[in-house]
Amino acid sequence: MSLHENKQQKIKVVLQTKITHEGVTENFEVKTSGLKFRKGSALYFQYAEKTEAGDTQTTIKYKEYETLLLRNGAVKMRQLFRPSEITNGHYESIYGTLPMRTHTESIEHLWNENTNEGVLRLRYTLDVQGGEPGQYELKLNYKEEA
Known part of the structure; x- marks a missing residue:
């Protein structure tokens, strides 16, 4: 199946997050499965993340110049990414809702038609x-x- 078709495609997901804060770098990795599909000009990824706090359903809506990350479940979060812009979002947990400001440095999506593999990379502060x-x-x- 190519990216141009509208039906849902099952995918294996490896989510890697690298965080550098006050000179300390942490790396996290989640392996799961999910779905990929296209609606209009947007490419969607949906998958579940299992953590100690509980299950969280994640949806990523990717467009070339804007990406939206939504999490619902143990963690509720809305985060918007636009290159070279500062956007507002929120993170909600059992401790309350925290405002977030995201400065997106880059959004990159690569797709290999031969191997049916892709990568979506977001770099931000x-x-x-x-x-x-x-x-x-x-x-x-x-x-x-x-």
């Missing part, structure tokens, strides 16, 4: 509730399942 900003790189590697 995140400031949560006026705290010291951290540098983030979110990398969503995905592969279509047969």
Whole structure:
């Protein structure tokens, strides 16, 4: 299946997050499965993340110049990415809702038609509730399942 078709495609997902905050770098990795589909000019990714806090359903809506990250479940979050812009979002947990400011450095999507694999990479600075900003790189590697 190519990216230009409208039906849902099962995918294997490896989500890698690199966070650098106050000189300390942490790396996180989540492996799961999900779905990929296209609506209009947007490419959607949906998958579940299982953590100690519980399950979270994640949806990423990718467009070339704008990406929206939505999380619902144990974590509720709305984060908008636009290159070279600062956008507002929020993070909601059992402790309350925290405002977020995201300064997107870049959005990159690569697709390999031969291997049916792709990667979506977001690089950004995140400031949560006026705290010291951290540098983030979110990398969503995905592969279509047969």
